[in-house]
Amino acid sequence: MVFGKWFWIRTVEVWLTARLLASPSFHRLVxxxxxxxxxFRHGIPPEEMGGTNIDNNGPGLKKFVDYFREEIKDQFKGKPPNKF
Structure with missing residues (x-):
C-alpha cells in the first residue's frame, strides 16, 4: 500500500476544512x-445603541427656523431683540 491511512485522514481533513472556510454561515458565526x-472588551459602541440623534430633524429644527425668521422680521421692522 503506497498511501497509509494517515494520508487519507489528512486528505479528508483538508477537504472538510476547505468546505468549512468556504461556508457563509461559518463566517457569520465567526x-x-x-x-x-x-x-465585552470595549463596550457597545454608541452607533449600535441608537446613536446620538444629532441627525434628527424633528420639531426642534422647525421651531428654530420659525424663531429665526421671526427675529429677522423684527429686526427689519426696528424692534429690539427679545431677551430670554
Whole structure:
C-alpha cells in the first residue's frame, strides 16, 4: 500500500476544512463571536445603541427656523431683540 491511512485522514481533513472556510454561515458565526468579544472588551459602541440623534430633524429644527425668521422680521421692522 503506497498511501497509509494517515494520508487519507489528512486528505479528508483538508477537504472538510476547505468546505468549512468556504461556508457563509461559518463566517457569520465567526463574525458574531468577534462582535460579542469586542462588545465585552470595549463596550457597545454608541452607533449600535441608537446613536446620538444629532441627525434628527424633528420639531426642534422647525421651531428654530420659525424663531429665526421671526427675529429677522423684527429686526427689519426696528424692534429690539427679545431677551430670554
Amino acid at each position: 463574525g458574531r463571536v468577534h462582535q460579542k468579544v469586542q462588545h
